[in-house]
Amino acid sequence: MDPILILVCVILGGVLASLGVHLLPVGGAPAAMGTATGVATGTVMLMFGAAMCGLFTASSVATFSDNILLVSLSGSVGSWLMMGVTMLVANVIYVFGTGIVPVSGRVDVDPITKEPQKAYKTPQCDGHGVPNVSYISGMVGALLGGFGGAIMYFGLLNYAHFEETMAGIAAMGIFVANAIIAAYNIGGTIEGFQDPKFKRLPKALVSCGVISLLCGVLVVLVVNLGGLTG
Amino acid sequence: MTVGGGPVVEEEKAEGFTIPPDVKQLGIIAGVISSVILIFPGLPAVIKAVGLILALVWGMDSVRKTSKYGLGTGVPSIGVLAMGYGIVGALVGIALVSKVVSKVGDSVLAPAAALGGVLLMGVVGLVSGVLSNHEKIIGMKIPKLEQGMTELGMAGTLAMLLQFSIVAGSLEFGVVLDKAISNGLIAVMFILSCMAMFHPYNACLGPDERRPRTMIVSVEVSGLLCVILGIVVAAVATTTWGVSGVVDGVLLVIFGAVVWLVCFVKFVRMCFEEAYSTVGTGMIKTIE
């Protein structure tokens, strides 16, 4: 039982969760009506869903591998795939089901592919669909978020000696608390790293770091008092 | 999910004790009674269920108080936050109980140590409330968010601890781990408690929402939770009350079913009376 390692895993998991939340392109309710850019769901729920998918793969890999990096990367790739497929099919529905060109509403030129956005946007809308920059931002966000969830799970499983289901649900509880605080920071919707709201990131990182530290201390307390050994 | 409906009106403070109790009275009553019930894990499950219902209604009240001012990400998030804290707090609580038991032996008041977990989680809730509301950090500027989050941390932990006590029959770390956590029951406790906290306000959201009506939904969902827990207790747990827990579980199922039925019928009837109109069928109109 190593308290420092437990704290590092929990804090890293929480901070990566908040970073992932800021990178995911979330449009909320307006995106479901083609009025805003991003995925048409709530911030917290999308991050939670992606992290759960990653946690599933990470927990099955943890049964046959002891390497912290491999287990966490398996979790991150699990989330990466989930976001990738979800955003791709969402774009298919936007393009073929509703006849919309995916464009961003916050920037005039796509920072990655240098494509102009304004001419393709419907007036009185804040962009629609998932353009390339938001797609890549979302993939990276899911990668980081999944990594955070999986590393927290690994820490609770192997350093705090929790049992698998207990580690899974405790990791999920701390992860979702961090994601919610980060979602308060962006106020519900964000387009990705190109959005001006992204500049508010440091505040969320600090808050989530503090909360994860407190939760990590409580986890160490549980291990100490509950007498959990290897 | 969140659509504002007009300006927020502060409710008049009722004088003296009322049924249903006003916000402050409910918090104190629920907190005190649930804590007292928590200290005695040997009680029959029905009494613990009463404590559970009070804790969940308290949580619902806090969710309602904070969400009235527009959280921006929806009512469900804060309910899930409360139970996320509840899980961590409950784990701390049962670990504390085990430590006390291993130090002083099996005393009657050992489970009181679980309240330490409740208080610690209240502190974490307070810190997150301060971080969220302070204008130099996240700056949500919601009145009384700090108090709301503190209450949510405590209510969530109390609810989770009471559910552990119902299913496992005791608050000791090893027993709870074996009977309530490793077999995955904690997942259903988590999500149904979340629902009991945020569904009432979410389901009654609108400009004509009335607090007594919303509270009935909270009791109704808690009744449903008691039915599910009762089925589990009757099937697998071995509490010390009754014949290998089956009697305990069956009584809990009956209690939960009665509470649920009474509240559900009352709520639906109340809504039919208080809606604009309740018609069998009809055409629609457009109001310019």
Place this chain on the structure above:
Amino acid sequence: MPIEIAMLFAWMLLIVFLALVACMFEDLESDVGSQSNPNSQVQLAPQVGQVHRFFNKAISGEAPAYALYCTVAGVIAWVLLSKGAHPIIAIPIGAVVGEAVHVIFSVTAHVGRTTAQKRFEQPIYLDVLYGHIMPIATHGFMATLCITAIAYIQSNLGTLSGNPGLDHPFALPMLAFIWGITVGAIGSSTGDIHYGTEREFQDRPFGEGKRVVYHGKITRYADCGVRTQKDIAAFCAKFGGPCTGLTFGVIILFENWRTLVGMQVARYLPNLEAAAGDSAAVIGIVVGLVIGVVMIVGNLVLVRWARKRYGTFVGE
């Protein structure tokens, strides 16, 4: 005991098929009982004077709601299985109990929300309330049944193929919880677009985003008469539903397939060699990264095609 490789991959393909069906019905169910993001328009309509006959089911977003039904179903199934019932009885009974909970929550949500809109003169139509309970319950039953079955197979994958060492370490209710959240998050992100952008605003021009001025003014009249959710589900079943099912099926396919391929290539199977564990993980990661990069390229191609074919915005 060695694992039978063919059985393992067969069970995995069955999981993929169940996932496809589950998410398709999840999306259709969230269209039959209007839930999550497009429901904000149904909530807004009376406030702008458009009284409607839609089923306003506001049980949070789809992710926690589906987590609820699937976890309840998982717990009841687990209780029955631990008492010795055969899975073919336990899983459907669990799903029925999950759906009973679902219907209870739907009724309180619809009635509560409509009552809170008294000042906008939105009545409670009893035929809307009673008439939609059955479609909601049946569509939801399909989704919950498939998710519970997936959770059961995954928590017993090794036992079913020969070696219990390959079972997933999480308990059955926990797996049902995880997949409930995922299926809700996916259904909310993909299928709801077809419902919200296309069907809810059917009388607005096709081929553009729905402007802010349109919000609240949903299409309330159907092909003949006044529209209800029953008209909507039939439309979305032709595009939105199957696409959503495809999403979840493909995700489950990639997740399980790359793990199993990694195990197979690293010679971890059929005897679960502990020494090959690390290389199995590495191969799984590399396969996943490659698939992700292919999808990024796919999105680039798709967006470029749309820009070229559809052209810039025409009109005002």
